[in-house]
Amino acid sequence: MSRAPSLAWRLALAFALVCAVVLGAIGFYLYRSLERELAFRDDQALLGRVEQVRILLQDSDSLEGLQERPRLYQNMLGNRESLLRVLRADGTALIDINPAAEQLPELPALAADRRAQRGDLRDWRAADGTPARLLAVAAQGPGGEPLHILAGKLMIEREQMLASYRWRLYGGVGGGALLALLLGLGLVRRGLAPLRRLAGAVAGIDRRSLDRRLPLEGVPEELHAPIEALNAMLARLEDSVQRLSQFSADLAHEIRTPLHNLLGSNQLALGQPRSQGEYEELLASNLEEYERLIRMAENLLFLARVDNAQQALERREVALDELGEQLVDYFEALASERGLHLDNRLHGQLCADRLLLQRALGNLLANAIRHAEADSTILLERHDGAGLCWLAVDNRGAAIPAEHLPRLFDRFFRADPSRAAPGDSGGLGLAIVKSIAELHGGRVEVLSGDGRNRFAIGLPPVERCA
Structure with missing residues (x-):
């Protein structure tokens, strides 16, 4: 795969292109201004010379005298680019200055009493393509003799000057663009130095140094937001890695306990002959441990699916009072064993996945039954409230220590590990409740104090499914 140009080169080329366009525009403006100024001066000079020739012809003693003194009007014309032809009424040439022997065109002459203007000048090109400006006027000689004057100027010098100026302009624009490219490349490379340092700092972070953060000192303000976002991502990554490590340790501990129980009981049973009743008791005990492992595996699989967004929600309208009655009926026998009474006060409708919501509330009820005070x-x-519909399970019981409240919904966490029971979820029950709430776009909360504990799941208050 071909590599794209670097950002430094792209910015430098863009900078050089902008400079070239700006310099070119300025150069074009100056060139056009110079061209117009030279054209104006040449036209004014030609008009002035025509008037001088008119005056010279009118004030001369005789036309023959002018012919005998050609230096008079040749010096007035000034250079070899000028053209001058004075014709008598019969078409004979009185004065004919044409150094290049150009075939001059026939032009209508202005009246003798009219002063020529720039608009009266005509463009013309010589045989070799050299541009020229021509003007034809009528004049009067000594004694009022009618004369025809054709004056002009070849623009050889002006074209050479403009051509030289164009080449200098091209060179200036090209040199300026090249200089802008080099300067821009240097400035951009220097400006991107913080990004290179940032890349080096990021490259130095691995799984053993996730606690490191990218510095903001000496970094341009425009990079503060990306760096802060990267630091926040590193913090989340560090927390995820720590939680994963803790999860692995907790998982190993939770699995080790039933496995040790199975291993110990089987070793003890095989140590000496046992009666049929003892073997049956051993198998029943083993069956409880197997069920515990199965529940743990199912809970872990459910959490994995939720974390990877593989658990599809089947939202439908749920009658909360009916759902509450089903939960009360299911847990009534377990609650009666401890003298507990279940009071369902759920009401209204809610759009949610019924099975998942039932599982979440069932976990909260099972947790409350396990820890509530007897009778x-x-x-x-x-x-x-707070933009959510809260479904809560409230029970009377010992206050939960404040340091345990933030971790109650963590996986495998138990405030009192010694209170594990055969139906215990292995420290995953409340974690499943939290995952179900987040899958619905909600959250969970726990309140403990004044002899009561309240666990609640908050879901978006959508009463009717679309």
Whole structure:
């Protein structure tokens, strides 16, 4: 795959192109201004010379005297580019100055009493393509003799001057663009130095140094926002890696416990002959550990699918009061064993995935039953606030230590590991609740104090599905 030009070269070329366009525009303006100024001066000089010739012809004693003194009008014309032809009425030439022997055209003459203007001048080209300006006027000689004057000037010197100026202009624009390219390349490379330092700093960060952050000192203000975004990404990455490492350790610990139980019980059973009842008891114990491992595997698989957005939501209208009654019926037997009463106060409709919502609320109820005070009431209620519809499970029980509150919904976290029961979710129940809430675009919260604990899941308050 071919490499694209570097950013430095692109910016330098763009800078050089802009400079070339600006210099070219300025040069074109100056060139046109010079061309117009030279044309104006040449035209004014030609008009002045025509008037001088008119006066000279009219004030001369005789036309024959002018013919005998040609230096008089030749010096007045000034150079070999000038053309002058004075004709009598019969067409004979009185004065004929034409150094290049050009075949001059026939032009209508202006009246003798009219002063020539620039608009009366005519463009003409010589046989070799040299541009010229011509003017034909009528004049009077001594004694009122009618004369025809044809004056002009070849623009050889002016064309040479403009051509030289054009080449200098081309060279100036090209040299300026090249200089702009070199200067721009140097300035851009110097300006991109913070990016190179930033790239070096990023390259030096690996999984063992995720706590490092990119410095803002000496960095242009335009790069502050990207660097802050990178630092925030590094912070999230560091947190994710730490959580992953902790998750791996917790997972190994959680799996090790039932495996050790299975290994120990089987080794003990095989240590000496046992009765049929003892073997049956061993198999029942093993079955509980297997079920625990299966629940853990299923919960982990569910969390993995949620994290990778592979769990598709099947949103539909859920009657919350009906859902609450089903949960109360399901957990009533378990609650009765501890003398607990379940009170369903859910109401209204909610657009959500019914199975996932049922699972989340079921986990919260199971958690409340496990930790509520005996002979108390567990409330299942709804309230709206903060732009969310909150479905809460409230129970009376010992206050949760403040240091544990931020971690209650972490995976494998238990505030009291010794209280694990056969139906325990392995520290994944509340993590599943949090994942379900986030999958719906909501969140979770926990409040503990004054002898009550309240776990709630907040979902967007969409009562009817589209």
